[in-house]
Amino acid sequence: MTLSMKRRKVWFGHALSIVTILIALLAFFPIFWMVVTSFKTEGDAYTSPPTIVFKPTLENYQIALQQSHYFTYLGNTIVITFFAAAAALLLGIPAAYSLAYYPRRRNNFTLMWVMSTRMLPPVGVIVPLYVVFKNLALFDTHLGLILLYTTVNLPLVIWMMRSFFADLPYETIEAARIDGATLLQEFGYVILPLALPGLMATLLLCVIFTWNEFFIAFNLTITQASPLSVFIVSFKTSEGLFWAKMSAAATLTALPVVIAGWVAQRQLVRGLTAGAVK
Amino acid sequence: MAENTLRLPQATAIPNVPKKTPQQSRFSLLSPAIIYLVLLTQIPVLFTLSYSFSNWNFLRPERTRFVGLDNYTGFVQDSDTLTIIRNTLAFATSVVLLSLIIGMILALLLNRPFFGRGLARTLLITPFLIMPTVSAVMWKNMLFSPTFGLINAFLGIFGTTTIDWINQFPMASIVMIVTWEWTPFMMLILLAGLQSLVQEHLEAAQIDGAGPLELFFYVILPHLRRYIEIGVLLELLFVLNIFGEIFVTTTGGPANSTTTLTFNIYLEAFKRWNVGRASAYGIIAVILANVITFVFLRVIRGNEQKAGT
Numbered sequence: 001m002t003l004s005m006k007r008r009k010v011w012f013g014h015a016l017s018i019v020t021i022l023i024a025l026l027a028f029f030p031i032f033w034m035v036v037t038s039f040k041t042e043g044d045a046y047t048s049p050p051t052i053v054f055k056p057t058l059e060n061y062q063i064a065l066q067q068s069h070y071f072t073y074l075g076n077t078i079v080i081t082f083f084a085a086a087a088a089l090l091l092g093i094p095a096a097y098s099l100a101y102y103p104r105r106r107n108n109f110t111l112m113w114v115m116s117t118r119m120l121p122p123v124g125v126i127v128p129l130y131v132v133f134k135n136l137a138l139f140d141t142h143l144g145l146i147l148l149y150t151t152v153n154l155p156l157v158i159w160m161m162r163s164f165f166a167d168l169p170y171e172t173i174e175a176a177r178i179d180g181a182t183l184l185q186e187f188g189y190v191i192l193p194l195a196l197p198g199l200m201a202t203l204l205l206c207v208i209f210t211w212n213e214f215f216i217a218f219n220l221t222i223t224q225a226s227p228l229s230v231f232i233v234s235f236k237t238s239e240g241l242f243w244a245k246m247s248a249a250a251t252l253t254a255l256p257v258v259i260a261g262w263v264a265q266r267q268l269v270r271g272l273t274a275g276a277v278k
Numbered sequence: 279m280a281e282n283t284l285r286l287p288q289a290t291a292i293p294n295v296p297k298k299t300p301q302q303s304r305f306s307l308l309s310p311a312i313i314y315l316v317l318l319t320q321i322p323v324l325f326t327l328s329y330s331f332s333n334w335n336f337l338r339p340e341r342t343r344f345v346g347l348d349n350y351t352g353f354v355q356d357s358d359t360l361t362i363i364r365n366t367l368a369f370a371t372s373v374v375l376l377s378l379i380i381g382m383i384l385a386l387l388l389n390r391p392f393f394g395r396g397l398a399r400t401l402l403i404t405p406f407l408i409m410p411t412v413s414a415v416m417w418k419n420m421l422f423s424p425t426f427g428l429i430n431a432f433l434g435i436f437g438t439t440t441i442d443w444i445n446q447f448p449m450a451s452i453v454m455i456v457t458w459e460w461t462p463f464m465m466l467i468l469l470a471g472l473q474s475l476v477q478e479h480l481e482a483a484q485i486d487g488a489g490p491l492e493l494f495f496y497v498i499l500p501h502l503r504r505y506i507e508i509g510v511l512l513e514l515l516f517v518l519n520i521f522g523e524i525f526v527t528t529t530g531g532p533a534n535s536t537t538t539l540t541f542n543i544y545l546e547a548f549k550r551w552n553v554g555r556a557s558a559y560g561i562i563a564v565i566l567a568n569v570i571t572f573v574f575l576r577v578i579r580g581n582e583q584k585a586g587t
């Protein structure tokens with residue numbers, strides 16, 4: 001290879017890197033613009049052409065937080081997300097443990113069946129859920145949504161935790177067993193500390209999916225238990241009137257999951273593909 | 279191992295599993311989760327199935343009776359059905375194909391070391407993390423708005439006339455939003471695939487004189503096949519369930535030009551209160567999802583058998 005060819009290759013590499021970063025900035029731009037708009041006054045937000053020069057204000061956040069029952073929706077989302085993730089981990093970890101360490105002939109079938117429940121389209125069950133929830137007074141309650149989101153999270157927990165458990169060094173677990181550790185000791189002192197990073201990733205994925213869910217929440221709540229995903233939809237016809245406030249509310253609403261996703265990004269693929277891709 | 283069983287790499291990675299643990303404890307660990315899933319997923323589907331054979335309408339519950347397969351034959355005969363199927367296909371295939379192509383380009387771009395790669399990757403996955411209803415509200419108001427939207431402001435630089443995106447191109451607008459959201463998903467799967475490619479194979483092909491295009495089509499693409507299949511099938515499953523983006527932007531309209539199967543079930547159930555029909559369509563959606571899931575499971579089984587050899 002001649003020197004000039006080499007040099008051209010290096011420059012081509014730099015050009016590709018710059019193109020990649022530009023595309024990334026372009027893809028991110030709508031989000032950036034939303035955050036910027038949240039610091040504008042409504043007058044600045046609503047100009048043609050859109051303006052980039054303005055005096056930043058925190059007014060929208062104050063209004064979004066104080067006037068629109070934002071905290072009620074936020075509270076609902078937090079309660080629902082927390083308990084649905086906790087319940088799914090409580091039910092799912094023992095199941096994953098059993099599937100990882102006690103191979104049985106039917107394990108593969110069980111895993112595939114668990115996966116198929118995850119892929120069940122919500123529209124296929126929403127009507128009976130609506131009917132049953134109305135009859136059992138679960139409609140528009142936290143408990144109702146927690147029960148359903150636990151169902152959505154559970155297959156994810158089982159598949160992910162099983163895959164993390166199976167990756168652990170088996171000798172360590174065997175050593176604990178030989179030393180006479182009970183199931184609980186083995187689990188609490190050996191497996192859990194080792195699988196903790198996987199557990200955190202699983203938890204974050206549960207949080208991401210539950211926090212963002214809309215269809216079930218929208219159809220099975222009215223006001224009492226509605227989470228933020230439903231609240232945000234009230235801005236759907238806000239054409240030009242409340243862009244700054246809408247942006248403030250939307251930014252606050254999306255932020256926790258964006259951070260959770262950034263933290264868990266290495267495990268995101270594994271969780272999304274049920275461990276099929278690591 | 280028998281051909282007809284799923285072989286998981288992790289399962290084969292555990293040697294000498296103790297047989298002494300009583301079977302009972304295993305079932306007491308597994309069964310709560312299984313029972314829970316049966317109660318909240320399988321039983322409701324059975325309910326849906328039974329509703330689908332009735333003409334139950336919430337507005338006229340007293341007239342409910344068994345109507346056999348009428349709701350299903352109604353689906354075949356209904357004049358809107360063709361439109362709904364066409365919308366569903368157009369929507370799902372456009373989103374999946376676009377995100378596959380763009381995701382592939384981005385994965386290839388990200389699969390080389392450069393300063394700022396971590397940041398670029400983080401920025402690129404963010405659209406996937408944003409709450410879908412937030413994305414929809416944001417795109418609808420701030421990007422697609424005819425007078426004050428960013429896209430028209432940008433196109434205005436080139437002298438393009440004002441476009442009312444959501445009204446003039448409703449389906450394309452929704453496809454754009456959902457593609458923006460789901461491209462990172464495809465990108466991440468393909469990137470994982472690229473990173474599992476053995477560098478020596480690439481180098482060997484390069485030494486043999488393969489150019490970039492030959493490398494891509496004869497080395498990279500065959501290697502990525504399974505990853506593409508997994509990405510396409512999973513995304514298809516998720517995208518077919520898309521509801522919020524349609525609800526926020528077009529509510530299925532104008533007329534029913536953006537009504538997909540999922541959205542139509544919502545309309546039947548909660549706008550027309552037609553439980554019987556919504557349930558029949560729901561069963562169709564369940565069957566469709568199960569077919570795709572079945573293919574997906576076959577693909578990952580093949581994947582693992584390949585990895586096992």
